[in-house]
Amino acid sequence: GSFSAAPAQDPMWGYFTAIAGQDGEVDAEELQRCLTQTGISGSYTPFSLETCRIMIALLDRDYTGKMGFNEFKELFGVLNGWKQNFMMVDRDHSGTVEPYEMSQSIANMGYRVSPRVLDAIVKRYSRSGKIYFDDYVACCVKLKALTDHFRRRDTMQQGMVNFQYDDFILCTISL
Amino acid sequence: GSFSAAPAQDPMWGYFTAIAGQDGEVDAEELQRCLTQTGISGSYTPFSLETCRIMIALLDRDYTGKMGFNEFKELFGVLNGWKQNFMMVDRDHSGTVEPYEMSQSIANMGYRVSPRVLDAIVKRYSRSGKIYFDDYVACCVKLKALTDHFRRRDTMQQGMVNFQYDDFILCTISL
Ligand SMILES: [Ca+2]
Ligand SMILES: [Ca+2]
Ligand SMILES: [Ca+2]
Numbered sequence: 261g262s263f264s265a266a267p268a269q270d271p272m273w274g275y276f277t278a279i280a281g282q283d284g285e286v287d288a289e290e291l292q293r294c295l296t297q298t299g300i301s302g303s304y305t306p307f308s309l310e311t312c313r314i315m316i317a318l319l320d321r322d323y324t325g326k327m328g329f330n331e332f333k334e335l336f337g338v339l340n341g342w343k344q345n346f347m348m349v350d351r352d353h354s355g356t357v358e359p360y361e362m363s364q365s366i367a368n369m370g371y372r373v374s375p376r377v378l379d380a381i382v383k384r385y386s387r388s389g390k391i392y393f394d395d396y397v398a399c400c401v402k403l404k405a406l407t408d409h410f411r412r413r414d415t416m417q418q419g420m421v422n423f424q425y426d427d428f429i430l431c432t433i434s435l
Numbered sequence: 436g437s438f439s440a441a442p443a444q445d446p447m448w449g450y451f452t453a454i455a456g457q458d459g460e461v462d463a464e465e466l467q468r469c470l471t472q473t474g475i476s477g478s479y480t481p482f483s484l485e486t487c488r489i490m491i492a493l494l495d496r497d498y499t500g501k502m503g504f505n506e507f508k509e510l511f512g513v514l515n516g517w518k519q520n521f522m523m524v525d526r527d528h529s530g531t532v533e534p535y536e537m538s539q540s541i542a543n544m545g546y547r548v549s550p551r552v553l554d555a556i557v558k559r560y561s562r563s564g565k566i567y568f569d570d571y572v573a574c575c576v577k578l579k580a581l582t583d584h585f586r587r588r589d590t591m592q593q594g595m596v597n598f599q600y601d602d603f604i605l606c607t608i609s610l
Contacts, residue, residue: 289562310485313559323551325558374601376498377608383500384488384609387464399608406607410600421603425585425594426549432581432607433552433574434559 272336276329285326288313300339304355304393311398315339317434318405342400345369346393356390365396371403402435447511451504460501463488475514479530479568486573490514492609493580517575520544521568531565540571546578577610 279294280286286294292312301307307315318338319331327335349357349365357365359382366373366381373381381403385395409431413421454469455461461469467487476482482490493513494506502510524532524540532540534557541548541556548556556578560570584606588596 308485310483317559323555323558325555373604377601377605380498380500380605380609383498384492402608403604406604407600410598410603414600419600420597421600422595422597423585425582425589425596426552428585428596429548429578429581430552430555432610433577434555435607435610 270329270333272333273329276332283326285324285328286316286332287326288316291316291327295339300336300343301393302343307394307397311394311401314398314401314405314435318401318408320434323430323434338400338404339397342397343393345400346396354390356392357396359386359389359391362391366403369400369403371407405435406432445504445508447508448504451507458501460499460503461491461507462501463491466491466502470514475511475518476568477518482569482572486569486576489573489576489580489610493576493583495609498605498609513575513579514572517572518568520575521571529565531567532571534561534564534566537566541578544575544578546582580610581607 276286277284279290281290288309289312292307292309295301295312296306315335316325316327319327319334345365345368346357349361349368351361362382363378366378381399382391385391385399387395391399410421411417413423451461452459454465456465463484464487467482467484470476470487471481490510491500491502494502494509520540520543521532524536524543526536537557538553541553556574557566560566560574562570566574585596586592588598
């Protein structure tokens with residue numbers, strides 16, 4: 261990630277270095293331990309390794325498979341946003357989002373998708389007709405990462421991108 | 436899926452209907468139970484629910500989130516192919532494929548990807564520097580599904596596809 265203010269001044273720096281270990285970067289397994297310890301999932305089930313892997317893929321713009329300090333802080337920011345969104349949509353505090361609530365939730369995040377995509381999302385990320393927090397976040401990560409990749413290439417903002425095969429695989433295989 | 440020969444004549448039909456249950460189609464949780472029972476992963480760890488979900492996404496061309504009988508049979512075909520490929524590449528029978536062996540394995544399957552993509556694959560699908568069978572299959576599913584989506588749109592075989600945003604999300608969000 262890019263270099264910003266002296267990280268030693270940052271209250272999260274000590275925490276980051278403890279998690280990152282020798283190599284100074286956080287991989288998926290380290291991230292899973294860390295997210296479990298911080299209790300960011302609250303009373304929800306801790307994040308699966310799979311979800312942690314795609315969280316890294318979301319921010320890992322140089323494809324190293326690990327996160328530096330700035331990416332780490334950025335992740336906490338987006339994660340907290342998604343958690344608040346989840347709690348807002350889960351009005352009955354069941355710990356799950358119902359399929360019909362998912363449409364509102366995705367619109368809240370600023371994405372415009374067709375009913376067909378919405379339907380595919382609900383089928384893919386629900387278990388027994390309910391969407392749990394871990395899967396909700398997995399879905400948010402993918403939507404954000406895919407949309408970011410698309411927008412970065414859609415420089416004319418035409419809603420259309422010309423992908424070469426290798427580039428298409430590169431920006432989707434890790435998600 | 437499309438209709439072919441009378442399924443009642445097929446030795447796998449009774450097996451399929453038992454797994455599919457009331458709705459006559461196989462969802463990710465039913466698939467996971469079934470793959471564990473059939474022992475197709477052999478001495479390898481059984482497939483994760485996540486891998487089962489993307490297996491369904493691979494063949495689920497009408498985006499119902501479930502598999503019919505023909506898709507079910509097709510899956511067993513590709514799965515057996517990947518298993519043989521895995522065993523062939525894992526020469527020392529350690530139950531894992533080493534990163535440097537992954538290049539050969541992907542070439543064996545007929546994909547041509549850049550070193551950059553190969554590197555991203557190894558980082559994403561390995562644990563502590565080794566690729567286990569479940570992750571290997573997850574990678575094969577994604578590569579096949581993404582390549583199939585791409586080729587279906589690359590009608591002129593130019594190695595280039597023009598994606599609209601919604602279509603791009605539709606064919607990647609479930610994988
Ligand atoms: Ca580390
Ligand atoms: Ca069923
Ligand atoms: Ca080996």
